[in-house]
Amino acid sequence: xxxxxxxxxxxxxxxxxxxxxxxxxxLSAGALLARRGWRVLLLERSGSVGGRAxxxxxxxxxxxxxxxxxxxxxxxxxxxxxxxxxxxIRWSDPAGHRAYLYRDGRLYPRPEGPLGFLRSPLLSxxxxxxxxxxxxxxxGEDPALWYSSTLLEWYRERFRDPEVERLLSFLGxxxxxxxxxxxxxxxxxxxxxxxxxxxxxxGEPAGGMKQVLGTLERVFATYGGTLHRHxxxxxxxxxxxxAVGVRTDAAMYEASKVVAAxxxxxxxxxxxxxxxxxxxxxxxxxxxxxxxxxxxFVFDEAPTPYPGSILGADLPLWVKLRSNNAPDMAxxxxxxxxxxxxxEPGVAAxxxxxxxxxxxxxxxxxxxxxxxxxxxxxxxxLLIPVVNGxxxxxxxxxxxxxxxxxxxxxxxxxxxxxxxGEGSSGDIAFSSALKLAGLLxxxxxxxxxxxxxxxxxxxx
Numbered sequence: 123x124x125x126x127x128x129x130x131x132x133x134x135x136x137x138x139x140x141x142x143x144x145x146x147x148x149l150s151a152g153a154l155l156a157r158r159g160w161r162v163l164l165l166e167r168s169g170s171v172g173g174r175a176x177x178x179x180x181x182x183x184x185x186x187x188x189x190x191x192x193x194x195x196x197x198x199x200x201x202x203x204x205x206x207x208x209x210x211i212r213w214s215d216p217a218g219h220r221a222y223l224y225r226d227g228r229l230y231p232r233p234e235g236p237l238g239f240l241r242s243p244l245l246s247x248x249x250x251x252x253x254x255x256x257x258x259x260x261x262g263e264d265p266a267l268w269y270s271s272t273l274l275e276w277y278r279e280r281f282r283d284p285e286v287e288r289l290l291s292f293l294g295x296x297x298x299x300x301x302x303x304x305x306x307x308x309x310x311x312x313x314x315x316x317x318x319x320x321x322x323x324x325g326e327p328a329g330g331m332k333q334v335l336g337t338l339e340r341v342f343a344t345y346g347g348t349l350h351r352h353x354x355x356x357x358x359x360x361x362x363x364x365a366v367g368v369r370t371d372a373a374m375y376e377a378s379k380v381v382a383a384x385x386x387x388x389x390x391x392x393x394x395x396x397x398x399x400x401x402x403x404x405x406x407x408x409x410x411x412x413x414x415x416x417x418x419f420v421f422d423e424a425p426t427p428y429p430g431s432i433l434g435a436d437l438p439l440w441v442k443l444r445s446n447n448a449p450d451m452a453x454x455x456x457x458x459x460x461x462x463x464x465x466e467p468g469v470a471a472x473x474x475x476x477x478x479x480x481x482x483x484x485x486x487x488x489x490x491x492x493x494x495x496x497x498x499x500x501x502x503x504l505l506i507p508v509v510n511g512x513x514x515x516x517x518x519x520x521x522x523x524x525x526x527x528x529x530x531x532x533x534x535x536x537x538x539x540x541x542x543g544e545g546s547s548g549d550i551a552f553s554s555a556l557k558l559a560g561l562l563x564x565x566x567x568x569x570x571x572x573x574x575x576x577x578x579x580x581x582x
Contacts, residue, residue: 138379143382190330308520330445366378415463
């Protein structure tokens with residue numbers, strides 16, 4: 123007897139929707155759908171939620187898996203998910219926060235908007251004027267016309283200034299791919315248009331991802347969602363071209379809708395490739411993620427007199443000068459500073475490469491804050507094989523990514539940062555969850571049943 127027949131014959135536990143993976147996309151979708159009346163089972167193979175945005179608490183510290191900020195803060199996509207749930211994200215106080223760009227051994231105030239670039243000492247005055255023209259031209263473009271071209275191709279069709287061209291890496295870093303010869307121009311244009319309308323360019327949740335994930339998990343549970351940790355999905359079950367459930371290492375579950383909320387380059391670990399068209403299979407198997415190294419440094423005193431962040435102007439550096447932005451994130455009197463570098467696409471995430479990156483980070487630290495390494499009381503290094511599941515090259519830009527609903531298997535859906543959500547990295551995950559919820563709508567029948575039960579209870 124095959125798995126589908128066995129499941130149906132034995133009437134295993136039934137749900138409306140099974141979501142595989144409790145990362146940002148899966149947990150957000152679970153909360154959104156449970157709130158809309160669906161019976162949702164969320165399966166997570168590890169012991170914690172969050173996926174690549176997870177955290178652990180140890181020795182009084184809240185250690186995050188890498189760095190996580192929310193683009194555009196209260197105007198961003200993460201905040202939109204919370205509004206849909208009737209919740210809000212508590213943001214850390216931006217007062218005193220300073221944002222910098224690093225280039226050639228120096229820190230420069232990070233320009234915000236046209237006036238910021240006009241005043242920036244990063245460029246000569248002539249180049250500043252040229253950059254303003256570049257910026258204005260980008261804001262006037264239709265991203266749909268430029269997803270298939272690189273930012274460098276777009277630039278060289280219009281401008282020829284080597285000084286400005288060097289700063290294009292920073293524009294690429296806004297979507298986590300600081301290589302103008304690789305990053306999709308359409309993706310950069312789309313982000314700049316959103317950023318131009320936002321009040322805040324970057325938001326830091328107070329307490330980090332502990333607050334975000336805790337709220338999503340609470341909402342999911344409040345509306346009847348079921349979460350199973352330490353349960354690995356072995357197979358997505360398909361009958362007559364439709365998803366009908368999943369088989370895990372612990373049980374089988376029947377559902378009319380199955381959601382893959384994990385990077386799609388792992389899809390065929392859970393379902394046979396034969397169900398899909400060859401072009402989809404080829405795309406999925408060819409997805410290129412990004413990798414990186416992140417190091418948390420612990421100090422007995424604040425490493426800088428002010429909180430802040432640093433981005434590399436022409437290298438993939440990102441820094442939180444004080445990662446512990448809430449009292450319960452570190453023991454009293456301890457400070458954490460988190461430094462990270464992305465590996466160049468295609469470079470293997472090996473311990474030897476991590477050693478090289480660590481040496482580079484420490485060189486930059488000493489360059490900017492002489493003597494600071496002598497004050498380090500501890501460090502935690504992470505080699506992160508997948509930082510973003512999808513780097514935003516033209517081939518992996520918005521129009522090319524798989525849509526939320528599978529075109530090949532009925533009742534199968536895809537969410538996460540390798541799917542057709544908006545933005546980059548975590549924003550794609552949040553956006554895809556919103557799209558899925560919008561696509562499926564509310565389970566009106568169940569919501570009416572529950573309302574009837576509640577009314578009956580009141581009358582009795």
